[in-house]
Amino acid sequence: MAEFRIAQDLVATDNDKRATALKADYEALGATLARRGVDIEAVTRKVAEFFVAVPSWGVGTGGTRFARFPGTGEPRGIFDKLDDCAVINQLTQATPNVSLHIPWDKADARELKAKGDALGLGFDAMNSNTFSDAPGQAHSYKYGSLSHTDAATRAQAVEHNLECIEIGKALGSKALTVWIGDGSNFPGQSHFTKAFERYLASMADIYKALPDDWKLFSEHKMYEPAFYSTIVQDWGTNYLIAQTLGPKAYCLVDLGHHAPNTNIEMIVARLIQFGKLGGFHFNDSKYGDDDLDAGAIDPYRLFLVFNELVDAEQRGVNDFNPAHMIDQSHNVTDPIESLINSANEIRRAYAQALLVDRKALSGYQDDNDALMASETLKRAYRADVEPILAEARRRAGGAIDPIAVYRASGYRKKVAAERPASAAGGGGII
Secondary structure (H helix, E strand, O other): OOOOOOOHHHHHHHHHHHHHHHHHHHHHHHHHHHHOOOOHHHHHHHHHOOOOEEEHHHHOEOOOOOOEOOOOOOOOOHHHHHHHHHHHHHHHOOOOEEEOEEOOOOOOHHHHHHHHHHHOOEEOOEEEOOOOOOOOOOOOOOOOOOOOOOHHHHHHHHHHHHHHHHHHHHHOOOEEEEOOOOEEOOOOOOOHHHHHHHHHHHHHHHHHOOOOOOEEEEEOOOOOOOOOEEOOOOHHHHHHHHHHHOOOEEEEEEOOOOOOOOOHHHHHHHHHHOOOEEEEEEOEOOOOOOOEOOOOOOHHHHHHHHHHHHHHHHHOOOOOOOEEEEOOOEOOOOHHHHHHHHHHHHHHHHHHHHOOOHHHHHHHHHOOOHHHHHHHHHHHHOOOOHHHHHHHHHHOOOOOOHHHHHHHHOHHHHHHHHOOOOOOEOOOOO
């Protein structure tokens, strides 16, 4: 039995107040969907079985390149972070796994596993950090890590990733995510080909250490902290990496790591087609890598991504099991509330994609009927699936209105009294 930081009686009481309205809304939506030939119960069951991992670093307040303004009750370390993650899962019943970042979350693996077990949490992909220097580190990553010109620095970066694998094995993780900030800020600073060769050689050393049942996710990012060139700058380079390394290597798609107006859903389709879609870091953006809450800016794009995922799922694509993780920076909101909201928005996009009339869509596509093909997608997107999401949460023991329950619980005020206030920091996104 998981430990609950928010009293289950509070969840039950709040649910009781909302149950009658939810029942009416759910039945009304069920009748509407039935006229379309959709079984609301089948959709609800699938939504209830869809989970997304939360990032340990996401429960802390983020920052900009210029300053960081910490919130109240900031977690003091990984064990506080896990407490906060457990609250998110308790209320949403959608986030049973946590993705750790090393060395930020480094602790005794046995203690981490015991804490996770007590809270009913598992551990998703491990994340290595060679984009910043850790205390006591022999070699700096200021000019790169896995692609550094210095062999000793590259070896140090490789060793760190191997350590992450060992920690993950003890926790039951099955994947390693590698994102690096390597690149250049001035033309001529770096030899593009030699730098990429060094990166591939380093990644090959990491790949060799993967257990047979693990996956290696490489993540692409256009810019930041390198602004002129980045080693893994786009999905094409990412695909080349995965192809070069081998069958356990896959591409991770972060929704914020693309140029404005990029057709991300088509990238997803391409990676699915060639068996190299590893998973996602869900967030949203307006201008660049903003790391905003999922669905905050362009919920239709999130839906279109899930349209491709559901299409692949229903076509029975071989060995199709992408990882779903959130990756956000919460600068002006309560991080727990933002992660609750994002988990629900991700499930919303999945539920809407399940409503697409695939047979009709295929017919319109074959007939080159652009208008009706587009309208078929929009009809599913316009559906208010909130009753499905709420019912899925309720049946699993979560909250019909998770943010309302969270606020009523006073959890933030309570942990603020337990945890020392954090000092405001300088620049640097977490």
